Amino acid sequence: MRSLFKTVIAQSKPVVDEGPRPDDKEAGVLPDSGVVPDSKEAGLTSERPHSSDGDDDSINKDAQVGVQKMEAITKTWSTRDLYLAYGLIWLIYFVDAIQQGMGTVLTPYVVSDFREHSLTATISVASGIIGGVSKLPLAKICDVWGRPQGYLLTMCCMTIGLVLMAASNNVNTYAAAQIFYWVGYNGISYTTTVFIADTSALKNRGLVLAYTSSPYIATVWITGPLAQNVLNGIGWRWGFGIFAIVTPVVCLPLYLLFAWNQRKAIQQGILVRQKSGRTFWQSVVHYFWEFDIICVILLSAGFTLFLLPFSIYSNQKYGWRDPTTLSLIVIGFVTLIFSAVWEKYWAPVKFLPWELLKDRTVLGACVLAAVLFVEYYIWTSYFSSFLQVVLRLKVWQSSYIGNIYSIGSCFFSIPVGLAIRHTGRFKWVALYFGVPVTILAIGLLIEFRHAGTNIGWIIFVEIIYAFAGGACVICEQVAVMAAASHQEVAVVLAVEGLFSSVGGGIGSTVAGAIWTGIFPRKLMEYLPAESLDNYANIYGDLATQISYPVGSATHAAIVAAYDDALRNMFIAATTITVIGLIAVAFWRDIKLKDWKQVKGNVI
CATH class of the missing domain: 1.10.287 (Helix Hairpins)
Structure with a gap:
């Protein structure tokens, strides 16, 4: 991977505009007019803003402060710092993936400790929605104050959430902790994605996004056994507490690297500090309306x-x-x-970029992002419980199966990124492979939800679903960034993130509605008379559901109730994904090689 980065960087070194050259079209260097070459072929409907001072690689004085700071950093830092930044981002994703994967396994047991297993989806709704909406003000912070400042804020939110989760004594405190955590987790993922957009050429961005998500290939083998050991040993509280300590230790170096290079840019005169001239209260009022x-x-x-x-x-x-x-x-x-x-x-x-949302590529990508999260949370909200109760898998086994998506999607996103870099196009990947195969995979689960299903079929479905998901996510993110200029990247990524989180909230809501509307009613209908007195514990506690032996009348009743609920979940998820296919069909077929979006020493 290091040798690949060297090759890519060598092909993306900044150049000074000395007039058109034979290779200008391939490199994306623009003539003095500032108009994107072959814009019609590229699928662009309008000219993009560029520096007009004759140096195509100079800082865009018309851009927002956060964008100017980032362009100054990329002009200041060395290739060593560029390598270091991507190494740190990889490490952050690695640690966050372990924690998030472990937390997903632990959450049903946490709420079960409070006798509220049925609230698993409800907690996801509130935390997912607020975590998604928070990306909009975070985009403003990144554009107005700077990328490092937004990143530092989200790191603090994530740490606070982990501390609160470790200390929670009731479901209300845990739900509040989840909100802090997901605001921070989504924020770190968002700000690092903005970093990637700032420091990579558009044609290479799919590949770089695949690289930074590759830690999930390794963490899939860690989270399940770790969660099992936590439950059997130190307990779920310390499972969260340890990461409350590890998170700031791992995340702070990236902030310091960017802050240090920003300081270098100021010292070298590349970036000039300007005082606002406002008083404290004037600043409060200004930012209240600005955000x-x-x-x-x-x-x-x-x-x-x-x-x-x-x-x-x-x-x-x-x-x-x-x-x-x-x-x-x-x-x-x-x-x-x-x-x-x-x-x-x-x-x-x-606040909302209405003009950008009118672009069919941006809107279509946002719709796809929402649809992917809707269908995912509909069928996965209670899938781990299904694996343990119906198919009788242990925690670590269900974690491996649940994490097939992580390893498969991240692994397959690398060849997807290479294909996009080679062809310079992305629409065909999502339209002819990503979304159709996603529909197929979820549809197969309608048949494979029954007790006694060979676990090999479940694994097969998870693998093809993962490959399709990896293709969809890379294409969706490249699509929103390809349709925007550099100073619009942060806000379009925030809007895309908002659609994703709202989609996740809707998916969790639908899952919760199906579960609470079908499972308890069918459970009451199927339970034998001798188990009716324990109905509340069976419904609300995963451990109680697992405790009944296979072959018993009570276990058969629980399995039958799961079967009825999951059938409706899988049908709903399959149906909603068709909307994603329609959305992709409306994308413009943008040619990435004809568009230079970022400046400085980038990948």
């Missing part, structure tokens, strides 16, 4: 209030007719409508 805090609050509250009732309605006295359920849905819907009205008519600074 459009009102829109962020309205969006977060609206999505959360609207989606939560779908997964908790069965716990209410009158179900769907309960005043609490109905009022939450209505208030959430009205809040979302009001956020759109506020943004269109009253917001001094527009």
Whole structure:
């Protein structure tokens, strides 16, 4: 991989504009006009902003401060620093992947300790929605203050979440901890992706994204046994507590590297500090409107209030007719409508990039991102429980199967990245392979959900699903970045992340609604008379479900209830994925080799 990086960097060294050369079209160097060559062939509908000072590699003075800082850093740092940055990003992904994978396995046991196993999906809804919406103000922080500052903030949020998870004594505290954690986890993933966009040529970005996600290939073998040992040994509290210590130790060096190179750029005069001239309170007011805090609050509250009732309605006295359920849905819907009205008519600074969302490639990629997360969370929310209860796998075994997606998608994303770099195009990968194979894989699970299914079929489905998912994710991220200029990259990635997280929230909501609407009712119907007194524990506690031996009437009843619930989950996931195929068909077939997006010493 190091030799591959050397080759790629050698082909992407910055050049000074000395007029058009024979290889300018391939290298992406633009003539003085600043117009992208062959823009019609590239699928671009308009000219992109470029520096007009005659030096194509100079800092764009019209860009936002965060973008200028990043361009100054890439002009200042050495190739050694570039290698080091990508090495640190790889290490961060490695540690985060271990923690996140272990946390996914531990969460059902944590909520079961509080006798609230059925709230597994509900917790995912709130934390996923808020974690996704938080990327919008984070994009503003990265653009207005700088990428390192946004990265440092998310690292602190993730650490706080891990500390709270380790100390939680009830499901409410754990849910709050999950919100902090996912804001931080999603934020670190987002800011490092922005770093990658800032420091890699567009034609190489798919390959670089594949490289930085490759740690998941190794962590798949670690998270399952680690979670099993944590449950059998130090307990889930210390499982989270250890990573509360490790996370800042691993994440801080990347911040220091960027901060140090930014300081070098200032000392060399490449980046000039400018004072705002505002007082403290003037700055508070300025940033309040700049970050459009009102829109962020309205969006977060609206999505959360609207989606939560779908997964908790069965716990209410009158179900769907309960005043609490109905009022939450209505208030959430009205809040979302009001956020759109506020943004269109009253917001001094527009937060959502409406013009970018009109681009069919950006919107199509965002729709695909949402669809992929909807279908994933619909069928995986209770899949680990299914593997343990119905197929009688141990924790570490179910973790291996559940993590096939991680290893398969990350492994296959490397040849996908190479194919995109070689052809300079990405649409065909998603349209003819990624989305169709995803639909096929989930559809097969409808047949393979029964007790007694050979585990080999489950593994086969997970493998083809993983390969297709790896292709879809790389193409979706390249698509949103290819349709934007450098100073728009952070915000389009944030919007794409918002669609993903909202999709995850919707998926968890649908999963929770199906589960709470079908499983308890069917469980009550199938349970033998001698087990009815233990109904509440069977429904709410995964360990209790596993405790009944295979062949017993109670175990057969539990399996039958799982079968009915999962059938509806798999059908819903298969159906919704078809929307993703339609969205990809609307993408423009952009030729990446004809577009130079970033400057400086990049990959």
